[in-house]
Amino acid sequence: xxxxxxxxxxxxxxxxxxxxxxxxxAFGIAFFVMFDSLVLGLERNYYNNxxxxxxxxxxxxxxxxxxxxxxxxLSDLIAxxxxxxxxxxxxxxxxxxxxxxxxxxxxxxGLDELPITAVGVDGDRKKDVFKLEEHLVAxxxxxxxxxxxxxxxxxxxxxxxxxxxxxxLVFTTQEGAFNTLEVEIVGLVNTPNPQINEHQVxxxxxxxxTALNLKNKATEVILRLENNNVxxxxxxxxxxxxxxxxxxxxxTWRDSAQDIVAITEVHSIENRIISSLFxxxxxxxxxxxxxxxxxxxIKEIGMMKAMGMKEEGxxxxxxxxxLGIGLIGSLLGSLMGGVGVYWLSNFGIDLTxxxxxxxxxxxxxxxxxxxxxxxxxxxxxxxxxxxxxxxIFPAYWAACKSPIDALGGTN
Amino acid sequence: xxxxxxxxxxKIYRQGEIEVAALGGVNLEVGKGExxxxxxxxxxxxxxxxxxxxxxxxxxxxxxxLEGAGISSLDKDQLxxxxxxxxxxxxxxxxxxxxxxxxxxxxLALKLLKDRSNKDIKEQVMKIITAVGLxxxxxxxxxxxxxxxQQRVAIARALVKEPKIVLADEPTANLDSETSLDVLExxxxxxxxxxTTFIFSTHDPLVMESARxxxxxxxxxxxxxxxx
Numbered sequence: 001x002x003x004x005x006x007x008x009x010x011x012x013x014x015x016x017x018x019x020x021x022x023x024x025x026a027f028g029i030a031f032f033v034m035f036d037s038l039v040l041g042l043e044r045n046y047y048n049n050x051x052x053x054x055x056x057x058x059x060x061x062x063x064x065x066x067x068x069x070x071x072x073x074l075s076d077l078i079a080x081x082x083x084x085x086x087x088x089x090x091x092x093x094x095x096x097x098x099x100x101x102x103x104x105x106x107x108x109x110g111l112d113e114l115p116i117t118a119v120g121v122d123g124d125r126k127k128d129v130f131k132l133e134e135h136l137v138a139x140x141x142x143x144x145x146x147x148x149x150x151x152x153x154x155x156x157x158x159x160x161x162x163x164x165x166x167x168x169l170v171f172t173t174q175e176g177a178f179n180t181l182e183v184e185i186v187g188l189v190n191t192p193n194p195q196i197n198e199h200q201v202x203x204x205x206x207x208x209x210t211a212l213n214l215k216n217k218a219t220e221v222i223l224r225l226e227n228n229n230v231x232x233x234x235x236x237x238x239x240x241x242x243x244x245x246x247x248x249x250x251x252t253w254r255d256s257a258q259d260i261v262a263i264t265e266v267h268s269i270e271n272r273i274i275s276s277l278f279x280x281x282x283x284x285x286x287x288x289x290x291x292x293x294x295x296x297x298i299k300e301i302g303m304m305k306a307m308g309m310k311e312e313g314x315x316x317x318x319x320x321x322x323l324g325i326g327l328i329g330s331l332l333g334s335l336m337g338g339v340g341v342y343w344l345s346n347f348g349i350d351l352t353x354x355x356x357x358x359x360x361x362x363x364x365x366x367x368x369x370x371x372x373x374x375x376x377x378x379x380x381x382x383x384x385x386x387x388x389x390x391x392i393f394p395a396y397w398a399a400c401k402s403p404i405d406a407l408g409g410t411n
Numbered sequence: 412x413x414x415x416x417x418x419x420x421x422k423i424y425r426q427g428e429i430e431v432a433a434l435g436g437v438n439l440e441v442g443k444g445e446x447x448x449x450x451x452x453x454x455x456x457x458x459x460x461x462x463x464x465x466x467x468x469x470x471x472x473x474x475x476x477l478e479g480a481g482i483s484s485l486d487k488d489q490l491x492x493x494x495x496x497x498x499x500x501x502x503x504x505x506x507x508x509x510x511x512x513x514x515x516x517x518x519l520a521l522k523l524l525k526d527r528s529n530k531d532i533k534e535q536v537m538k539i540i541t542a543v544g545l546x547x548x549x550x551x552x553x554x555x556x557x558x559x560x561q562q563r564v565a566i567a568r569a570l571v572k573e574p575k576i577v578l579a580d581e582p583t584a585n586l587d588s589e590t591s592l593d594v595l596e597x598x599x600x601x602x603x604x605x606x607t608t609f610i611f612s613t614h615d616p617l618v619m620e621s622a623r624x625x626x627x628x629x630x631x632x633x634x635x636x637x638x639x
Contacts, residue, residue: 002522009510303506306467307568308495308523310488403467407502 003313007320010293011328017292018325021285025329025383026336028278032379033337035271037344037369042351043264045367047257049193052131055256056098056222057230060088060237063249065219072104072117074174077217078248084221087241091233093226096128099218101208105171107151107201109159116155118169118201120208129224132189132202139163139187142204148186152197156188163188169201173213181211192365230254279383282329283390286322290391293321294398301398302406314399315392322391326384333383334376344369414575414608415441415464420473422459422631433459434631436473443575444606446599448613448622456631457612458580464610465498465578466490478575495523499569501579501611505561507553507568513540514549517567524572539567542604543597559590563597570601577601579611583618595621 011018051057061069062076078084080099088097101120106113123142127133132150133141142148149167161167162185169181183203191197209216225233230252242248254261294301301314348366422434434456441447441464449457462468463475466482467490474481477497485493499520507516514536521532540549543563545556553561562582569577582598583591599621602609611618619625627635 002519005515006508006511006519013510299502299504299506300508303500303502304519305491306465306494306500307520308491308493308498310491313523404462407467407506 003317004320007317008324010297010317010321011324013293013296014289017289018328021282021289022325022328022332024278024282024285025326025387026332028275028282029330029333029376029379029383030336030340031278032271032275033333033372033375034340034344034369035274036268036372036375037341038349038367039264039267039271040370040372041344041348041367042267043260044370045192045365046260047253049191050257050260051224051253053191053193053196055251055253056129057225057228057253058223058233058237059251059256060221060223060242061219061249061251062247064247066249066251069102069219072102072219074103074172074212074214074219076247077214077219078221080216080218080221084241088221088223090236090240091223091225092236093229093233095224095226096125097221097223098122098125098129099205099221101205101212101214102219103171103208103212105169105201107155107159108168108170109161109165110168112159113170114155114159116199116201118171118203118208120203120205120212122205126202129222132191132196135189135191137188137190139185141187142202146186147183147204147207149183150187150189150202151185152200153188153190154194154197155199155201156185158198161185167201169203171212173211175213179211181207183207275379279386282383283386286325286387286390287394289325290318290322290394291397294318294394298398298401298406301401302403302408305401305403305406311396311399315395318395318398319388319391322387322395323384326387329387330380330383334380337376341369341371345371413440413442414445414478415439415610416476416479417460417463417470418474418476420460420463420470420475422456422463422468423471432631434463434470437631437633439626439633439636441576441608441610443608444602445624446602446609446622447624447626448611448619449626449628450613450619451628452614455628457614457628459631460628461578461580461610461612464576465500466494496572497575499572499574499577499607501562501565501569501577501582503581503584505553505558505565505585507561507564509553512550512552513545513556513564513567516553516564517571520568520572535571536567539571540564542570542601543567557590558586559593562586562590562594566594566597566601570605570607573605574607576608576610579609581613581615582611583613583615588617591615591617 060078062078064076065073098121103118105116105118107116123146127141137153141150165185166182167185171179173179189196234250234252237250242250304314345368348368351367417437417439420434420437421432424431424433437460449460451457463470469483474483482490517536517540518532521527521535540546543566545560545563548556583594586594595618598609601607613619623639625637626633
């Protein structure tokens with residue numbers, strides 16, 4: 001305890017120097033937890049976007065379609081028969097399901113034409129599976145027996161469409177024949193998902209099926225659960241619905257968001273690298289502080305060694321000082337980071353402008369931070385270990401001085 | 412054999428290719444309770460001799476015996492242990508730890524020793540601080556004390572563990588004559604009261620006068636050993 005007391009008192013000898021190095025540690029910690037909070041917030045928003053507007057919680061698809069779905073093929077489809085629909089209704093914790101036909105089309109306003117993704121979906125089921133209704137900015141969503149199209153507000157503005165206008169979809173059927181479909185625009189949406197706002201047009205399922213000549217086949221079936229417990233539902237579908245159909249597979253929303261998982265992993269690595277740089281600077285600072293302290297106290301070290309203190313005792317004192325700097329930095333960093341995460345969690349930050357940057361994920365709503373206690377634990381532990389490690393070398397250097405050399409000035 | 416014995420102690424330092432003999436074949440015996448001064452001009456080998464006696468350094472040849480046991484074969488940890496248990500040091504520059512109080516500076520010496528209860532430590536520390544006349548200044552920091560008072564703290568720190576020998580390197584060099592006398596008085600008093608052996612280097616005639624034995628060194632050799 002005496003050595004601890006001595007080390008703590010030693011930290012007060014040059015308060016400004018101690019505080020400066022502790023602040024560098026603190027900045028590293030604060031940066032890490034805030035960045036982590038932001039990445040988790042973005043990740044949560046994006047995953048919500050995927051679930052709410054693209055994949056639901058689960059997708060039932062043909063395995064071949066899954067691998068080629070980016071090309072929006074009209075092959076390897078799912079047959080939507082009564083038996084399948086009855087079975088799907090049995091899925092545990094199911095909120096709703098909706099067969100969906102996604103296909104490539106061009107939208108035409110009589111003057112201009114743009115490539116988009118057209119989605120044929122049951123109007124009534126769509127309300128339960130996707131959260132489009134919450135983001136309706138004009139008109140209404142079509143019901144199962146209605147006709148009409150719903151598209152993103154941005155796309156409508158780009159094509160100069162308004163509610164009540166007719167849009168023309170130009171596409172190729174399953175057989176490769178060109179076809180067109182003229183539909184009245186009944187609703188405009190503005191979702192947090194830029195993909196939906198700029199590139200997607202929803203039309204009734206029966207209209208898409210007929211126009212594409214798919215005969216009760218869908219590109220996928222979207223399943224929305226009451227909660228995010230996808231494992232149980234996935235196992236049920238595997239065991240009871242597609243057990244005999246080798247071509248079919250069931251995929252979770254996380255499977256659909258693989259690209260984003262990779263992006264967020266990159267962000268996590270970036271975060272670790274930047275925070276590590278802060279902590280590296282802090283480590284150099286700590287080494288510097290301990291060396292300066294050892295030089296300033298060289299005669300005291302000599303005196304203590306003359307009195308019989310072993311090298312390990314001297315090393316302990318300096319390491320406790322390094323640890324002390326790490327702990328002060330951790331405390332300050334936790335406070336700074338805690339305030340930052342609180343601010344991010346409550347007030348959020350608009351990263352819409354960063355969508356096209358390396359940082360941006362496709363999310364156009366305010367991003368709110370997520371409080372992640374494990375990030376605090378991880379970075380604080382790391383900082384303390386770094387502080388301890390950084391103090392070992394100078395502590396050892398100081399402790400190994402012979403008492404005569406250390407006392408040299410007194411002779 | 413006395414408390415301390417030096418037998419043909421030689422210390423040679425190397426400076427590049429040049430060898431400098433700081434001590435050349437010193438023979439010396441110091442008994443328990445002696446109050447001995449090692450005198451001589453600068454470069455005469457006083458400090459080197461004290462370093463040998465204080466087990467801070469080993470002789471190039473010869474042997475230092477403490478209570479009959481040679482130190483040459485001891486490693487640095489064993490030497491540290493030996494110093495911890497048997498020797499006290501007083502330095503010219505006091506070498507007090509500025510962030511510790513008078514009490515804590517003295518306490519440090521006892522904290523290095525194992526198996527002492529906090530109650531014993533407190534009693535012992537207060538006793539010695541009182542004995543050197545600083546009983547009411549136990550909570551002060553070194554920067555709140557005069558040079559003489561700081562040296563008294565250093566004396567208390569050296570004596571608190573009741574060592575066999577106290578070694579003092581120019582203990583009054585940084586003090587004015589009045590304070591030097593004051594500090595010397597404390598050392599003499601402690602020597603008489605505790606029967607602790609004192610060996611100190613000096614070139615101050617005032618200090619030499621207080622010593623009952625004066626060993627004079629010149630060019631690393633003893634040229635006189637006078638007992639008063």
